[in-house]
Amino acid sequence: QVQVVESGGGLVQAGGSLTLSCAASGRAFSSYAMGWFRQAPGKEREFVTAFNWNGGTTNYADSVKGRFTISRDNAKNTAYLQMNSLKPEDTAVYYCAADRRGSPYPYTTPKEYDYWGQGTQVTVSS
Numbered sequence: 001q002v003q004v005v006e007s008g009g010g011l012v013q014a015g016g017s018l019t020l021s022c023a024a025s026g027r028a029f030s031s032y033a034m035g036w037f038r039q040a041p042g043k044e045r046e047f048v049t050a051f052n053w054n055g056g057t058t059n060y061a062d063s064v065k066g067r068f069t070i071s072r073d074n075a076k077n078t079a080y081l082q083m084n085s086l087k088p089e090d091t092a093v094y095y096c097a098a099d100r101r102g103s104p105y106p107y108t109t110p111k112e113y114d115y116w117g118q119g120t121q122v123t124v125s126s
Contacts, residue, residue: 002026002115006096009120012086020081020120022096030074033099033106035113036081038092038122045095049081050106053099059106064090086124093119 008020024032035050049070051058058070069082079096097113107113 002028002098002100004096004098004115004117006094006117006120009094009122011123011125014086014088014124014126016086016124017082017084018086018122020083020094020096020122022079022081022117024077024079024096024098024115026077028100028102029077029098031102033101033103034070034072034079035097035099035106035108036070036079037095037097037110038090039095039119040092043092045110047108047110048094050108052104052106053102057104057106059108061108083122086122088124088126091122091124093121095119 003025005023033052036048037045039045049060067085072079096117098115100114
């Protein structure tokens, strides 16, 4: 069983930055496609960004394009989400997910992912 653990959430003012980390166990991390999702109170979980198994293809939600960047460090079994120019509407619990099939396409729907972290809270104050 692969474990996924997010960290790095917190409270930040609008316009500020945060970097989330996602540590995944298992030797096969470098072959996983990875994604970030978020869920605000009373709303469904929504796609934020993802990359395919080798990081060569990325996908971003329109709402975060140009502000968020996904990356990975295979040596550390860790994926990152750099969030800049944060807005109050970015407030949510952020989840990291792993697609063990190593899909060549970074999927945008939660059902395509096999392993999930517990989430980390990001709160952006106005």
